[in-house]
Amino acid sequence: MPVLTLIEFNGTEHRVNADIGQSVMQAANFANVPGLQADCGGACSCATCHAFIDDAWLARVPAAEETESDMLDYACGRAENSRLTCQLIVSDALDGLVLRLPESQY
Amino acid sequence: MSLASIVIVGAGQAGYQVAASLRQEGHTGRIVLIGDEPGLPYQRPPLSKAYLLGKIADTALLFRPADFFATQNIELIHDQATAIDRINRRVLLASGEALSYDHLVLATGAHNRPLAVPGAQLEGVFGIKTKLHADTLAPLVHAARDVVVVGAGFIGLEFAAVAAALGANVHVLELGDRPMARAVSREMSEVFRKAHEGWGVHFDFRQGLASIESDNGKVCAVITSDGRRLPADLVVFGIGVIANVQIASEAGLHIENGIKVDAHLLTSDPQISALGDVACFPCLHNDQQPIRLESVQNAVDQARCIAARLMGKPAAYEALPWFWTDQGALKLQIAGLSTGYDSSVIVGSPETSQLSVLCFRNDQLIAVESCNRPGDHMAARKILARAPQLTAAQAAAPGFELKAWEVANRP
Numbered sequence: 292m293p294v295l296t297l298i299e300f301n302g303t304e305h306r307v308n309a310d311i312g313q314s315v316m317q318a319a320n321f322a323n324v325p326g327l328q329a330d331c332g333g334a335c336s337c338a339t340c341h342a343f344i345d346d347a348w349l350a351r352v353p354a355a356e357e358t359e360s361d362m363l364d365y366a367c368g369r370a371e372n373s374r375l376t377c378q379l380i381v382s383d384a385l386d387g388l389v390l391r392l393p394e395s396q397y
Numbered sequence: 398m399s400l401a402s403i404v405i406v407g408a409g410q411a412g413y414q415v416a417a418s419l420r421q422e423g424h425t426g427r428i429v430l431i432g433d434e435p436g437l438p439y440q441r442p443p444l445s446k447a448y449l450l451g452k453i454a455d456t457a458l459l460f461r462p463a464d465f466f467a468t469q470n471i472e473l474i475h476d477q478a479t480a481i482d483r484i485n486r487r488v489l490l491a492s493g494e495a496l497s498y499d500h501l502v503l504a505t506g507a508h509n510r511p512l513a514v515p516g517a518q519l520e521g522v523f524g525i526k527t528k529l530h531a532d533t534l535a536p537l538v539h540a541a542r543d544v545v546v547v548g549a550g551f552i553g554l555e556f557a558a559v560a561a562a563l564g565a566n567v568h569v570l571e572l573g574d575r576p577m578a579r580a581v582s583r584e585m586s587e588v589f590r591k592a593h594e595g596w597g598v599h600f601d602f603r604q605g606l607a608s609i610e611s612d613n614g615k616v617c618a619v620i621t622s623d624g625r626r627l628p629a630d631l632v633v634f635g636i637g638v639i640a641n642v643q644i645a646s647e648a649g650l651h652i653e654n655g656i657k658v659d660a661h662l663l664t665s666d667p668q669i670s671a672l673g674d675v676a677c678f679p680c681l682h683n684d685q686q687p688i689r690l691e692s693v694q695n696a697v698d699q700a701r702c703i704a705a706r707l708m709g710k711p712a713a714y715e716a717l718p719w720f721w722t723d724q725g726a727l728k729l730q731i732a733g734l735s736t737g738y739d740s741s742v743i744v745g746s747p748e749t750s751q752l753s754v755l756c757f758r759n760d761q762l763i764a765v766e767s768c769n770r771p772g773d774h775m776a777a778r779k780i781l782a783r784a785p786q787l788t789a790a791q792a793a794a795p796g797f798e799l800k801a802w803e804v805a806n807r808p
Contacts, residue, residue: 330697
């Protein structure tokens with residue numbers, strides 16, 4: 292089972308066991324990690340499950356598709372490594388992925 | 398105000414979110430969440446699209462796993478609330494139990510308006526509201542050859558797109574003269590009509606259903622109101638919903654197109670709040686006129702508003718309504734309410750189904766409908782959340798882009 296690390300804005304680290312095929316957003320929410328609102332439930336319609344991919348992982352995470360990228364333009368503090376976690380699907384290749392959460396989703 | 402016990406009736410999106418937000422806000426008292434469906438609280442939007450197509454698993458429908466409710470000490474009860482005893486502040490349940498409350502939250506939702514035609518009870522005739530409906534329907538739609546959809550609203554069209562993608566002949570009957578007439582502009586309706594027709598969906602506007610015919614107890618055809626017979630293995634209807642007001646009404650709460658609430662989402666009893674599909678609230682974005690909205694955004698934002706108030710941070714509910722629907726390759730995102738718009742400006746290209754329709758009333762922007770233009774939608778939500786100064790003439794100028802205007806006009 293892949294393990295993800297999510298780091299809250301205040302530095303608190305969470306190690307999360309994720310199921311393959313699940314979105315990173317859902318894995319984090321199922322583990323009750325605070326900071327991902329996911330208002331729309333994973334339909335790529337709200338941009339409130341924003342996180343930053345750790346630099347070491349950037350090359351190994353697929354790039355955002357156009358819809359996601361357009362939505363991200365309105366996420367707080369969008370950066371090169373910004374992703375919407377509802378669009379990141381857990382696979383063996385993401386075992387060990389590290390993500391940092393923004394200060395706010397709004 | 399002591400809130401030792403908060404009881405929430407209804408464990409859909411709104412009820413679940415009230416419970417979760419109360420804990421997030423630090424509420425330490427008892428929280429009881431009463432749901433009348435089996436299992437854990439789940440999301441409904443995917444039922445008529447991704448879930449039906451088998452693109453997402455049933456665990457992906459859940460808001461949270463079982464241990465969340467245990468660790469957060471949210472008591473999830475599978476039962477039906479049958480009455481509210483306001484004098485003694487108790488909710489009576491079908492099981493015979495009674496739950497005392499210091500504050501009661503009604504999130505009873507809505508049920509599908511039933512088809513009132515002969516044959517509506519036949520095997521093979523479905524509304525889509527619950528996971529059980531979707532689970533029963535999924536294998537049938539994969540096997541269906543001729544599908545009739547009654548009602549060209551969001552749910553009907555989402556289902557029509559799924560059935561067409563799975564290879565069925567799909568026929569949509571709609572009493573109005575265009576798709577999604579209650580929710581979107583004429584311009585956007587036209588884009589969706591053409592798209593569905595391109596996927597092989599056949600529309601019959603200004604056409605109702607007279608009856609459903611059966612063969613050995615199973616649906617085999619429908620008769621339209623003008624007397625035509627259409628073959629059908631499967632009939633799916635989405636003709637609106639009816640707010641579940643019964644227990645509120647019997648308890649003497651003010652009912653008016655749902656449970657009437659004030660700007661703080663309180664009912665006519667200050668110990669009882671209501672929200673979500675069942676609540677009719679004065680809407681800042683509807684000229685302060687009362688409205689009842691059936692949407693995820695409405696349920697989630699109203700839940701947060703109620704949780705904040707119960708935790709001592711009262712604020713009037715003023716969130717901008719927004720909606721989405723996914724149909725085939727089209728994602729329609731709507732910000733604001735277009736009811737009563739008197740002019741519109743199209744940005745983008747209807748030919749490629751990448752466009753936004755900006756709806757104005759008295760030259761004031763009131764809503765933006767974006768099809769496959771998610772950046773426009775997000776910009777529109779920013780623009781509409783503050784009193785927008787954008788005029789139709791500005792929007793109609795060559796080269797106008799919502800995102801650029803939003804950036805240039807930030808307060």
